[in-house]
């Protein structure tokens with residue numbers, strides 16, 4: 001199975017480049033809306049057979065051969081033709097999603113400048129080389145600088161440029177096989193994901209969530225509290241949003257985006273590090289209900305972050321060639337003594353495991369991670385296979 005891996009990087013653009021990108025996005029939006037309005041004008045809703053695609057092809061032909069040549073639309077010629085090819089492709093996809101009874105997407109709507117600042121280009125000659133480093137050559141657009149470099153040479157065909165919260169990004173997909181394989185040791189490790197520290201490894205190492213994340217979260221909370229009464233107008237009573245409210249919501253989006261970025265960056269880096277270091281990684285299955293009940297978890301990195309962590313680990317095993325084992329959620333990793341196997345109650349407030357049988361004293365999370373590491377010895381592991389899908393999930397502890 002071919003696993004795709006997406007690379008997304010922030011672009012470092014000067015004002016000229018920014019307005020060029022804006023123009024490209026505008027052109028893409030124009031083409032999309034143009035195609036949509038022509039299709040809607042000639043459109044028979046009763047027709048379920050799905051001839052939108054053929055009709056869109058006809059509309060595209062008219063656009064290429066006639067519309068683009070009219071003086072009114074001459075401006076469209078300064079932009080890459082791959083932009084409008086891809087805009088038509090997007091429109092086709094949107095219609096087939098809408099026709100698909102399984103997906104039940106909404107009927108495609110006109111794109112608005114406010115919400116849709118993105119466009120796609122591709123190379124018409126197949127895949128192109130994307131070189132390692134802090135510069136990217138995007139087909140038909142040119143070379144641009146990147147905030148963070150691309151880690152290795154890879155190839156891709158389609159590139160999407162988008163603006164989110166005032167920043168420009170480029171993203172493209174590569175197949176996971178292209179990610180260079182690292183040689184790692186034969187080490188095996190248990191990881192306890194957690195309450196106080198983000199992750200505790202059975203070899204004593206600790207992964208802490210970055211302090212910048214905590215700072216950003218506190219800032220966001222303060223801002224939300226200070227602006228708790230701000231509303232974006234009211235459509236029903238026709239009250240327009242105030243300028244300050246609009247400003248605030250823009251700021252809010254930026255702050256949320258920043259938190260997402262810090263978290264994603266942290267998770268990507270730590271999972272890569274783990275993938276490079278260990279041959280076999282064992283982590284606990286995540287217990288949704290338990291986490292919801294436990295507000296303290298949000299201090300570390302929110303349940304969302306924990307899921308993403310596991311997701312990243314499970315798809316990086318394909319690229320790095322280690323084995324990931326998801327340990328049965330009923331395995332009492334916190335309650336068991338890692339030395340003698342004694343099981344005792346461990347309320348969440350107790351940070352230290354003090355064994356009542358053999359007397360060992362150990363940090364709670366470290367004890368749990370050591371138990372996770374040793375889990376395969378007494379049970380059949382539920383390991384995630386190469387496709388990233390889980391094998392038979394055993395609930396309720398059917399192990400011997």
Ligand SMILES: [Zn+2]
Pocket residue numbers: 337338339340341342355356357358359360
């Ligand atoms: Zn003990």
